[in-house]
Structure formats: C-alpha cells, structure tokens
Amino acid sequence: MSDRITLTLRAPLERALDAEVISADRLAALSAQEISSLRLWDGRNPVALGDVFSVSGERAQTVVLEGDLAKLHGVGSMMSAGVLEIHGAIGNAVGARMQGGAIAVQGSAADDAGSAMSGGSLVIAGDVGDRAGGALQGASKGMTGGHIIVRGSAGREAGTRMRRGVLCCAAAGPFAGLGMIAGNIIVAGAIGDGVGAGNKRGSIVALGGVRVPHTYAYACTYRPPHLSLMLLFLRERFALSVDDAHLHGLYKRYSGDLAEIGKGEILEWQAT
Amino acid sequence: MEIRGVQIDDTFAEAFGMRGVRIIITAKNQKWARESANKLTGFATSVIACKCEAAVERELAPSETPDGRPGISVLLFTMDSDSLPKRVIERIGQTVLTCPTTACFDGLPDSPDRLAIGKPLRTFGDGFQASKMIDGQRYWRVPVMEGEFLIQETFGKAKGVGGGNFLILAESADVALDAAEAAVEAMAGVPGVILPFPGGIVRSGSKVGAKKYKGMIASSNDAFAPTLRAITQTALPEGVNSVLEIVLDGLDFRSIAAAMQAGIDAACRAGVHSITAGNYGGKLGPYHFHLRKIMSGDLDEAPKADASKASAPA
Numbered sequence: 001m002s003d004r005i006t007l008t009l010r011a012p013l014e015r016a017l018d019a020e021v022i023s024a025d026r027l028a029a030l031s032a033q034e035i036s037s038l039r040l041w042d043g044r045n046p047v048a049l050g051d052v053f054s055v056s057g058e059r060a061q062t063v064v065l066e067g068d069l070a071k072l073h074g075v076g077s078m079m080s081a082g083v084l085e086i087h088g089a090i091g092n093a094v095g096a097r098m099q100g101g102a103i104a105v106q107g108s109a110a111d112d113a114g115s116a117m118s119g120g121s122l123v124i125a126g127d128v129g130d131r132a133g134g135a136l137q138g139a140s141k142g143m144t145g146g147h148i149i150v151r152g153s154a155g156r157e158a159g160t161r162m163r164r165g166v167l168c169c170a171a172a173g174p175f176a177g178l179g180m181i182a183g184n185i186i187v188a189g190a191i192g193d194g195v196g197a198g199n200k201r202g203s204i205v206a207l208g209g210v211r212v213p214h215t216y217a218y219a220c221t222y223r224p225p226h227l228s229l230m231l232l233f234l235r236e237r238f239a240l241s242v243d244d245a246h247l248h249g250l251y252k253r254y255s256g257d258l259a260e261i262g263k264g265e266i267l268e269w270q271a272t
Numbered sequence: 273m274e275i276r277g278v279q280i281d282d283t284f285a286e287a288f289g290m291r292g293v294r295i296i297i298t299a300k301n302q303k304w305a306r307e308s309a310n311k312l313t314g315f316a317t318s319v320i321a322c323k324c325e326a327a328v329e330r331e332l333a334p335s336e337t338p339d340g341r342p343g344i345s346v347l348l349f350t351m352d353s354d355s356l357p358k359r360v361i362e363r364i365g366q367t368v369l370t371c372p373t374t375a376c377f378d379g380l381p382d383s384p385d386r387l388a389i390g391k392p393l394r395t396f397g398d399g400f401q402a403s404k405m406i407d408g409q410r411y412w413r414v415p416v417m418e419g420e421f422l423i424q425e426t427f428g429k430a431k432g433v434g435g436g437n438f439l440i441l442a443e444s445a446d447v448a449l450d451a452a453e454a455a456v457e458a459m460a461g462v463p464g465v466i467l468p469f470p471g472g473i474v475r476s477g478s479k480v481g482a483k484k485y486k487g488m489i490a491s492s493n494d495a496f497a498p499t500l501r502a503i504t505q506t507a508l509p510e511g512v513n514s515v516l517e518i519v520l521d522g523l524d525f526r527s528i529a530a531a532m533q534a535g536i537d538a539a540c541r542a543g544v545h546s547i548t549a550g551n552y553g554g555k556l557g558p559y560h561f562h563l564r565k566i567m568s569g570d571l572d573e574a575p576k577a578d579a580s581k582a583s584a585p586a
Contacts, residue, residue: 164405165405184404201402203404220419222419222420223419224413224420225339225413225419225420225421225422226404226406226411226413226420228339228340228341229338229339229406229411230404230406232338232339232340233406233407237407248340248341263402
C-alpha cells in the first residue's frame with residue numbers, strides 16, 4: 001500500500017485516448033500490475049495503461065497524473081471517491097458524471113469538464129473549454145450536484161441545463177446557463193452574451209458586470225441573504241478570493257428567463 | 273461547607289430531561305438580532321404555562337455566524353419531542369421572519385435528529401419561495417416586503433436538562449437581588465446554558481400542586497416565603513428575610529453544573545446566609561446537582577444508581 005499512485009506519461013500522446021478507466025476510486029484497490037493492465041481506448045482499439053503510463057504506487061486513495069494529457073479524455077468519469085490530481089492540462093470530459101471525491105487540475109481542461117456531475121468537487125486552475133458542468137449530448141440535465149471551480153475562464157455554454165450544484169469561474173463565454181433548470185453559476189468577471197437564456201429557476205451571479213438579456217426583467221436592488229452564506233462557504237472550502245464588498249454588497253435582481261417560467265434570476269453586483 | 277461565610281447546604285437540585293434546539297439569529301447589526309431574539313424568547317419562562325422555556329445563550333461575533341453578520345444564539349426547550357417543532361415554528365414565524373434584516377440558522381449542525389423548521393415556514397412565500405443547497409444543507413429564501421428572509425430547512429434536536437436551580441437565602445430583599453444579579457452575570461455566556469426567567473432570576477419559586485386549590489399545577493413555595501414563617505412549616509433559617517431562585521436549562525449536565533458553580537460562587541457575599549436548592553426528594557427528576565460536589569469542582573453527572581439514593585434536603 002502506498003500513499004499515492006502516480007501515473008507518468010511515457011511519451012507525448014500522438015492520438016487521443018479514451019481514459020474513463022482512470023479514476024481514484026477504481027484504482028484505489030488495485031496493485032500496480034493490475035493498474036498497468038487496465039485498458040485505455042484508441043478509437044476501437046484497446047491500449048494497456050501500462051504501455052502509456054509508468055505506474056508507481058498501488059492501493060492508494062490518491063492518484064496523480066503527470067505529463068501533457070491534453071489528448072487524454074474522460075479521466076475521472078463517474079468517480080465517486082478519492083483524490084485525483086492532474087499535473088498539467090487535461091482533455092475532454094474530465095470528471096464527467098462524477099459522483100464524489102475531488103479532482104484537481106493544475107492546468108487547463110478541454111470541453112465538457114464536469115458534465116452531468118452529481119457530487120464531489122472539480123477544481124481547475126486554468127481555463128476550461130465549452131459546456132463545463134453542462135449536459136451530455138441529448139441529456140435533459142447537466143450537473144445535478146457538486147462544485148466546479150474554474151480559476152480561469154469557461155468557454156461557451158457553461159452550466160447548460162444544470163439542475164443543482166455550483167459552478168464558479170473567473171469569466172464565462174457566451175450562453176452561460178443556457179437552459180438552466182436550477183443551481184448556481186457565479187462569475188467573477190466578464191460574461192458573454194446570451195447568459196441565462198431559457199433559465200427556469202437557476203441563479204446566475206455576476207460580480208463583474210453582465211449584459212442582461214431582454215427576456216429578463218429588473219426586480220429590485222437588495223442584499224440577497226443567501227449569497228453571503230454561499231460566498232463564505234466557497235471562500236473557506238476552495239480558497240476563492242471573495243471581497244467583503246461582494247459578501248454584503250447590493251445586487252440588482254433580474255427575473256427570468258421570462259420566455260420560460262421566469263423563476264430564475266441574474267444577480268448583478270453593484271460597485272459602490 | 274462554607275464559601276466566604278455563606279453556608280452551602282448539603283442538598284441537590286433535581287432536574288428533568290427536556291428536548292431543545294439552538295437557534296442562530298443573524299441581522300444587519302446586533303440591535304436587530306437582539307430585537308428578534310428578545311421577542312422569540314418572550315413569555316418562555318416555564319413550561320408550566322408557556323409551553324416552552326427559552327432565552328438568549330450569548331451574542332455571536334460575525335466570525336461565528338454562518339453568514340458573517342452579527343448574531344445571537346438562543347436555546348429553546350420543551351418537555352417532549354412532539355411539541356418542540358410546533359413551538360419553534362410558531363415563534364420563529366412570528367418573531368424572526370417578521371423582524372427586519374434577520375436570517376435564521378440551526379445551531380446544532382452535528383445533531384443527527386433533525387426537525388423540519390424552515391420547510392413549513394417556507395410556505396409563507398406562497399409558492400414564490402426558492403431553495404438553495406449550500407454545503408449539503410438546504411436553505412429557503414422566502415420573499416418578504418423588505419427583500420428576502422433566509423432560513424435553514426432543518427434544525428438539530430438535542431436532549432437537554434431543565435430545572436437546574438439554586439436558592440439564595442439573604443438577610444434582605446436588596447441583598448438577595450444583588451447576589452442574584454452577581455450570579456447571573458457570572459453565568460452569562462456559559463455555553464449551552466440559559467436562564468429562562470426575567471433577568472435570570474425567579475422570586476416566586478413554586479412547589480408542586482397546592483394545599484388549598486386542587487386544580488393548581490404549582491403554587492407558592494410557602495416553606496421559603498418569609499412572610500409565612502410563623503404560620504407554615506418554614507425552611508427559612510433565622511435572619512433570612514428574602515429568597516431568590518436561579519433556574520437553569522442546558523444542553524447537558526456538565527454545562528449546567530459549570531454555570532451553577534460560577535453562579536453560586538458569585539452569590540456568596542456579605543448578607544447572604546446560605547445557598548440551597550429545590551428538589552422533590554430525588555424521586556421525580558433523573559438529574560441531581562449536588563451543591564457541595566459542584567462547589568468542590570466535581571461537575572460530572574453521578575451514575576444513575578447513585579443519583580437514585582440521593583436524600584431530601586436537610
């Protein structure tokens with residue numbers, strides 16, 4: 001038994017690999033030999049994990065991935081427990097359908113990070129591609145729980161059809177919260193156009209300004225009491241930089257999307 | 273045993289099991305948290321007629337509250353589990369929901385026994401309410417004319433102890449009040465303990481039932497009433513002209529014992545004759561607070577077998 005399992009990329013990846021098998025809970029009970037014999041997929045062709053990664057350590061709750069992993073997709077899929085540390089960039093669908101545990105990406109992540117996740121935390125130090133926390137292709141719901149913290153920018157359609165949970169990012173591309181059912185999106189900086197289109201009950205918090213869609217209506221300027229609670233929790237749990245001015249400041253509340261049931265909201269922080 | 277010339281009687285306070293919650297009220301400032309807490313804990317001195325006992329436990333700094341605002345911690349107890357949520361819901365609904373700027377949180381987050389408190393109160397929002405899940409807890413945002421009222425969906429329930437007490441026997445009413453006030457001040461802020469009576473002090477200690485009126489649940493404790501010394505079987509030593517009682521409820525035995533220790537010590541001052549306690553001979557309440565043990569520094573609950581052998585006051 002080791003304190004961690006480390007998978008180090010043997011050589012730069014030339015082709016994309018499907019690596020859904022790599023998650024902390026699946027590897028936790030395996031020996032180094034068993035881990036090496038797990039299958040990755042190059043299209044329809046299986047590839048032994050040990051041929052791609054050198055494996056050190058075994059039977060540990062923490063798994064570390066090292067190397068340029070931008071072509072490695074699906075890492076941490078359906079993970080339910082343990083810790084997965086990714087030292088570098090990672091490919092598509094990291095933490096997709098994740099149920100628990102913690103994934104920390106020290107670089108950036110590609111598209112569909114944390115899509116349809118239901119629990120746990122996915123913290124990305126860099127940027128993410130499109131549809132972070134969103135729904136899988138054709139699915140009715142995006143993330144239904146857990147926390148996605150993006151310290152950089154999120155691409156298009158972050159939080160698409162999300163049902164529950166929290167998605168935080170420094171900036172967001174167009175159509176953040178598209179078709180949002182409920183849940184929370186908090187954006188510290190700029191947000192692209194079309195934010196919250198089709199939003200039913202979701203909360204979108206804009207700390208750095210927002211162009212409010214025409215299908216939202218201004219309600220009032222006030223201090224949302226739940227927001228200080230949520231921001232304090234995020235500051236404490238994920239060391240997010242949250243100013244006191246954001247904790248206790250005034251926010252403009254816009255109700256929408258009025259083309260939907262209109263029980264959602266955009267809360268726009270007001271600098272004093 | 274004597275402390276600074278004040279006799280500590282060889283007796284015990286007899287207390288009962290209760291069920292309680294800790295309610296955290298936050299507000300824009302301490303003034304409004306206090307306004308709400310004062311109303312919530314109003315008319316909650318004794319279960320005999322108020323159906324619950326409640327009081328402020330202590331003030332909370334912004335760093336101690338869930339939303340980073342000034343707050344107040346309140347403890348509320350009932351005699352049974354069934355009536356506890358009803359009392360809490362009606363009081364929060366009328367005194368916290370209505371009070372400007374307040375929010376309301378559970379103060380016993382580790383308790384596995386949960387009461388639905390915010391859940392029924394959310395319906396004041398008439399369908400416009402919204403919930404938020406934060407750190408695994410559900411909160412309700414209830415729209416009100418001021419803005420929004422925030423309340424946690426469930427509150428933890430704890431087994432508590434009610435009816436810890438001691439009596440201050442003094443040479444005059446002024447001395448008794450000064451000693452009682454000193455005791456209350458010394459007990460203020462002891463975690464997990466409240467003093468539910470006005471200013472923490474009771475002047476009308478009671479006995480169970482009545483000698484004359486059959487329907488009475490409680491009546492004046494004539495044995496300790498100085499004006500009746502000559503015509504009843506008095507318990508008052510010579511020179512005692514006034515008695516005041518301190519009643520304590522708490523979340524556990526040790527907290528009450530610690531508060532009693534601090535309070536009794538502070539009450540031992542010039543003009544106080546003795547400190548005694550009220551009990552029913554040890555037959556009714558399972559918790560016995562032996563004054564001399566507590567003042568000797570032993571704050572732990574006696575094993576039940578020993579407690580059952582406790583004798584009536586001298």
